[in-house]
Amino acid sequence: MLEIRPTCENCNKILPNDSDEAMICSFECTFCKDCVDTILHNVCPNCGGGFEKRPTRPANCLTTNCVEHYPLGIRVIHKTFDQDKFQKILETFKDIDPRKR
DSSP, X not given: OOOOOSBOTTTOOBOOTTOSSEEEOTTOOEXXXXXXXXXXXXXXXXXXXXXXXXXXXXXXXXXXXXXXXXXXXXXXXXXXXXXXXHHHHXXXXXXXXXXXX
């Protein structure tokens, strides 16, 4: 089950459950759309993967699979990434489709 992390790992922007700006990679690294598009260029600095829009956990509890029974994550991961290391990752992967990296 997704952790639904509350903030962008890069700029620390608040990304609530219903945010249209929350993006994740397959390891649940969480960034805002602005950082993904303008800084990361759809390349995760942690794993080299691509990003997809993070799903929203349902608020309704008709099925009991909802935020009331499965609360959102509270762990904030806000860290700077090594620009030199990321540059190599970016140069390697930015022109390769994320599904083929």
